[in-house]
Amino acid sequence: MSAPEPARLLPTAVVPKQAAPRLDVYPLTGRSGFRAVGEVILPTRDTWERALEGVVREAEDVGGEDVYYLELSAVTFVDVAGAGVLADTARSLDGRRRLVLDRPPDSLSRILGLLWPGLTGIEVSAS
Numbered sequence: 030m031s032a033p034e035p036a037r038l039l040p041t042a043v044v045p046k047q048a049a050p051r052l053d054v055y056p057l058t059g060r061s062g063f064r065a066v067g068e069v070i071l072p073t074r075d076t077w078e079r080a081l082e083g084v085v086r087e088a089e090d091v092g093g094e095d096v097y098y099l100e101l102s103a104v105t106f107v108d109v110a111g112a113g114v115l116a117d118t119a120r121s122l123d124g125r126r127r128l129v130l131d132r133p134p135d136s137l138s139r140i141l142g143l144l145w146p147g148l149t150g151i152e153v154s155a156s
Contacts (some may be wrong), residue, residue: 052104054080061087062098062129069104069111077111081118088126095126102132112140119150129154 052073053066069077084097101107107115115137119128129152130137138153 052076057098057100060098061094061096062100064100064103066103067105069107071108071110074111074114078114081114084118084126084128085121088122096129097126098129098131099133100131101134101137104134104137106134107137107140109140109144112137112144115151116141116145116148119148122150124150126150127152 050070050072051067052069054076055064055066056062057064063080063083065077065080067073087097115128122128127150131154133153141148141151141153
């Protein structure tokens with residue numbers, strides 16, 4: 030009767046842990062608006078919604094600027110729900126304020142054009 034063979038450890042692949050999705054929002058200096066960095070997806074949607082709620086609150090203040098800038102060059106992705114929140118924000122402004130999207134991800138421009146064609150109150154700037 031022989032002793033059982035010892036268990037062998039098999040090599041395992043090291044899978045890097047993926048960083049949690051982030052969206053950071055910073056106020057712009059010198060003009061009305063904010064800069065967003067990251068991605069707008071389900072785990073970051075609350076941050077996006079709070080930032081856009083601030084746009085509406087500021088528009089309701091007397092003497093608010095007519096244009097509000099969203100500097101989005103460091104945003105890598107905006108999902109359809111995030112685009113919907115943006116569209117809802119533009120509609121809720123009722124022409125009191127225009128949103129200028131500064132260098133948004135290409136996907137956001139396409140989503141807005143497909144699902145909300147003719148939406149007034151949003152201007153896309155590539156500069």
